[in-house]
Amino acid sequence: MAFVAPPDVAKNCCSIQQARVKLSVPKMLVLDLAAGFYISFGAETSIMVSHDLTALGAGFQRFMLASIFSVGLMIVINGGAELFTGNCLLWVAYMDRKISTYELLRSCLFVATLYWFSYVRQCKEATNVVACMKKAVNE
Template sequence: MNFLSPAEIAAACSKAGTGKSKLAFGPMFALGILAGVYIGFGANLATVVGATWPPELGGLSQFFFGAVFSVGLMLVVIGGAELFTGNNMFLPISCLNGEATWGGLLYNWVVVFIANFVGSLLLVYIVFMGLYYVGATDTAGNVTALSATGTKAVAIAKGKLSLDWSQAFFRGIGCNWLVCMAVWLAMASKDVVSKIFSCFFPIMAFVTSGFEHCVANMYFIPMGISVAQSAPGAVAQQFAMTPEAVTGLFTYSGFIMNNLIPVTLGNIVGGGVFVAGFYYFAYLRPAKKQKVSASGKAAQA
């Protein structure tokens, strides 16, 4: 059979979580930076593609946005990197199965989360300096209009920063339930093409649905903040806001408090409870009980 059964996937994920919990700091941080960059590549591609599709297309435009975004997880899964949201599934299932420690989980999550953020901001800087995303300027060099891609970057960040706390949290749950299912299905696959398709469909589904991914937002929102802070007047004009409203909305403190924290907590619940927890209780917990029962009977004999 060219793929793993669900029970075999659960065992493989538990074993993978053990390895992740024991990675040395240097490799873990380096791989975390790569994951932040890879997800950022997908986010940037989606921004560029989304800028060319008229909003009248509605869900179809969002579908193509999600379809191209999926390249980010393909790079993570096939290329190899440490992604916080995927580790929200790997580490809990390994801890529940007794193959990793909760201290190892916390160590991995903290290091990888910070490294993902570093990688995302690195790509924001590279892309902003290389491409972004101003249009017309006046004789003094002030930006008077944004390009289509710059406008899309600001629109994405504005939508995310305008969510209330509970919206961001519950969208985070839905997102990482699907992201971790993409990783779960990729673990079942034994060839690269199957891994690509395993990543594509759940990621396309979460983005098209409008869910929230904390690592993707480490790129989307800082990029929108960078564009808005570089051209507050142009943003105010194009989005019917006052310059004061622009500078008040597009801030890192607002990003962290109103989006990153609730989305991260939702992602943890989506991956740790609804994927790791459910599959542990469905497949690994019964297997452990069966082993304990068998060893008890052997001892009595």
Template sequence: MAIYGFDAFAPAEIAERVQHVGVAKARMPLLKMLMLGVLAGAFIGLGALYYVLVVSDPTLGFAASRVLGGVVFSLGLLLVVVAGAELFTGNNLLVMAWADGRIATHEVLRNWVVVCLANFVGAAGLALLVWLSHHPAMNGGRVAETVVRIAAAKCAAPAGQLFFNGILCNMLVCMAVWMAMAGRSVIDKAVAIVFPISAFVAAGFEHSIANMYLIPLAMLLKDAVAAPIPGIDRLDGWGLLHNLGAVIAGNLVGGALLVALVYHIIYRRPPRNRASGGSG
């Protein structure tokens, strides 16, 4: 028997909550939106930093390093959801409120553009701080080498591959945010977040905000890494734009269309009235 006040919200209730939150996010004052966006970029960067620490250990097997790395990467979204921040990929769920006519198109676009740019400032700013701290020198320099290898592969990947990996990533990210809205406690939210986030990371899907941390950090580190790394010549501004353009487009499709719009149709779209009359 469910205990009142502790049972999870039902899916239809989650849809209503996501819609109400979407209206508040879309109409948030600009300065607050910018500051919370910067925080979210830094939070996701911290998750990526934690992930690199794990996967830079050569003693771990493939599956162990990927899954454990994904679990620790979940720190980023946990900070966003529990501490409070504005994350572009999670805010793709604003489409629910837009589809219901609660917010205008320009309000959705304003939120996405402002939050995405603020996320970049936070993520790239954290990359600069991490570089200045000499943190990547840990593990005999393997942390730095791992960052450069990961980022070089991201910049060298074909746009189509990045796009579809972006779709799959944000389907899982938005499902994590969706399920976290079902929870009433921090533990509820943590459990809801860890599994989908660790799944997308372990599978190697593409998250635009994480890439806003990893690629700038790799650009700062590439000249200090002695090992030959395929694709290192793509670590420049054009490589960053190549990656982010395709991944952001994929993230939008995965989150806005395949999660937000689908759930809007299921739970929020009013049923059509049957035409009056007919044979009988």
């Protein structure tokens, strides 16, 4: 693997971000949903695997949980999905004047809005699950 100097890393980042802000809204939506699926896959898998590892010690259990969760992040990167944390790198291209303020805000606000709606939906479902569990316990 070749060494890449920090200025070259910033240039590569700028070129990637320039392409990212040119994505159409439907493509951003699909890539955002894919990122959510990938992250939830990593999270659910790590929880399921680490659940049975309590007998081996808390340290090993947490190590395995973190190791398997990161697989979801690897899939996001390899799959080219659209995470909000990746949009935070848009500032590099913006400060280098490679993208406009409109492009920065459009991309960040669209992805952040999608995350907000999915978060509200997940909270609503979690509230329903808790209510169902309480009802089942009381019966």
